[in-house]
Amino acid sequence: MINWKMKTRGQRPIGLDIGHNSIKMIQLAINGGRISVIAADKARIEPRINGDMEERRSFIVAKIRQMLAEGSFRGKKVISALPNDRLKITSLRLAEAKSDKIGQALRKEAAQRFGLDPDRDAINYVLVGDVRQGDEVKSELILFAADNDSVKSHIELLEEAGLRPVGIDTVPCALFRSFERSLQRQEDRERTAVFIDVGSRFTTVVFGRGREISFVKQVSIGGESFDKEIAAKLGVSIDEAEMLRGKLRMERTANAERGLWGSGQTSTGQEGLADQKDDKADLETLDASTRQVMVDAISAVAEQLAREVSLCFRYYTVAFRGKRVERAVFSGGQAYEKILLNVLKRQLAVEIEVAQPLRGFDMMNLNFGNDKRGLLCEWAVAVGLGLKGWNGDAEQPEEPLAAPAAGRQADSYERN
Known part of the structure; x- marks a missing residue:
C-alpha cells in the first residue's frame, strides 16, 4: 500500500482497523526487539447506522477523536487499512516475470476484470513465485487494486478525525504481518500456514510459507451471515x-x-x-x-465457509505442488465461535488454533476494558497495521499498493 516516511525504532504510528461493526486502535513501541503496547482502545459501531454512510462516517470520525482525547495515544501518525469491500484482489500467472511485462499485465487485468483506470487508480502486486501449469512454469502474482476515490475518501476520513496518515495498507497484508514475526525458526520457514480472519462481513484467507505471502482470498461470509441465518430461521x-x-x-x-x-x-x-x-x-x-x-443455523453457514476455505486449500496444493498446509490460525471477532471452529477443524483436517496476536507483548498497566477472553484474537489486523514498516530480523514481503493521487499528498506528510 502507500508507505510514507516513518521511524523504525521506538514509538510506532497508531494502527487503526476500521471494520464494519467496530473500530480498533493500537499503538506499539519497539526497542531492541521488545514490543510494548503504549495504548489500545476499541469502539462498537451500532448496526443501525451502517445503512447510512454519512451517519456512519460522522460516527467514526467522532469516535476516533474521542479515543484520541481520552486514551494514552502519542502523536497523530496513523496507519490504516482500506475497507475490504473497497479492495480488489486476484491471482494471475505470467510466462515472464520481467518488470515491464508485469506492469503491462497488471494494467490490463485491472481494467478488464475490475473496470479500473490504470492511469488513475491504485494497482500493485506481490510476486509469489513459480508454479507449474501443465508443462509450463509460470510466475504467480497476487494483484491488489482499489479505485482512487476510495483511497482518497479513506485518507480524508483519517484527516477529518485529526490523524496524520503515514501509510495505507490492506487487511490481508496486515493480517499476515501480525503473525510473520513469529515465523523465526527454520522449521517455521519451511512450513505452510494459513491465517484466516473471520470478520463481520468478510473472511480473509492468507496462505504463507516462511515469511512470504503465497495466496490471498476474500470470502463474503462473516458474522453477519450467521445472524441473518438465525434471524430467518427464528423469524426475528x-x-x-x-x-x-x-x-x-x-x-x-x-x-x-x-x-x-x-x-x-x-x-x-x-x-x-x-x-x-x-x-x-x-x-x-x-x-x-x-x-x-441456532446451532443448526450457525452450522449451515459454517459449512458454507468451510467449503470456500477448502477450495482455497485445493488451489494452493495444486498450484504449489508438494507444499502441504500444516496449520490454520484463526483471528477476528468471529474466531470465538466454537461451532464454526469445530466445523472447520473437521472439514480442513489440519491443526486449528485461535490467534493470540498480542502474545509476548508487554501490556503492563494496559486495560482492555471488559474483554476478559485473554486471546484478543480480534486485534490481529490492528497489530499488523501497527507493525507496518518494522522489518524485524528479516526483510518483509513487498507490500502493495501505491495510489497515484494519494501518493501526491505524501510530500506534505513527509515534511511535517
Whole structure:
C-alpha cells in the first residue's frame, strides 16, 4: 500500500482497523526487539447506522477523536487499512516475470476484470513465485487494486478525525504481518500456514510459507451471515439474532467453565472468567428448541465457509505442488465461535488454533476494558497495521499498493 516516511525504532504510528461493526486502535513501541503496547482502545459501531454512510462516517470520525482525547495515544501518525469491500484482489500467472511485462499485465487485468483506470487508480502486486501449469512454469502474482476515490475518501476520513496518515495498507497484508514475526525458526520457514480472519462481513484467507505471502482470498461470509441465518430461521430481527448468538456463546462458555471450576482449573486464555461465575450463572438461558435452531443455523453457514476455505486449500496444493498446509490460525471477532471452529477443524483436517496476536507483548498497566477472553484474537489486523514498516530480523514481503493521487499528498506528510 502507500508507505510514507516513518521511524523504525521506538514509538510506532497508531494502527487503526476500521471494520464494519467496530473500530480498533493500537499503538506499539519497539526497542531492541521488545514490543510494548503504549495504548489500545476499541469502539462498537451500532448496526443501525451502517445503512447510512454519512451517519456512519460522522460516527467514526467522532469516535476516533474521542479515543484520541481520552486514551494514552502519542502523536497523530496513523496507519490504516482500506475497507475490504473497497479492495480488489486476484491471482494471475505470467510466462515472464520481467518488470515491464508485469506492469503491462497488471494494467490490463485491472481494467478488464475490475473496470479500473490504470492511469488513475491504485494497482500493485506481490510476486509469489513459480508454479507449474501443465508443462509450463509460470510466475504467480497476487494483484491488489482499489479505485482512487476510495483511497482518497479513506485518507480524508483519517484527516477529518485529526490523524496524520503515514501509510495505507490492506487487511490481508496486515493480517499476515501480525503473525510473520513469529515465523523465526527454520522449521517455521519451511512450513505452510494459513491465517484466516473471520470478520463481520468478510473472511480473509492468507496462505504463507516462511515469511512470504503465497495466496490471498476474500470470502463474503462473516458474522453477519450467521445472524441473518438465525434471524430467518427464528423469524426475528438481525439485531435480536446477534444478541441471541452472543447469549448462546456465553452460555456455552459458562457451562465449560463450570466443568473446570469443579476441578479447580480455568481454561487457557480465559483468565478473568472465573470472576464472572455468579453473573453468568444468573443469565437467562435459551430454551432447548431455540438453542437447537441456532446451532443448526450457525452450522449451515459454517459449512458454507468451510467449503470456500477448502477450495482455497485445493488451489494452493495444486498450484504449489508438494507444499502441504500444516496449520490454520484463526483471528477476528468471529474466531470465538466454537461451532464454526469445530466445523472447520473437521472439514480442513489440519491443526486449528485461535490467534493470540498480542502474545509476548508487554501490556503492563494496559486495560482492555471488559474483554476478559485473554486471546484478543480480534486485534490481529490492528497489530499488523501497527507493525507496518518494522522489518524485524528479516526483510518483509513487498507490500502493495501505491495510489497515484494519494501518493501526491505524501510530500506534505513527509515534511511535517
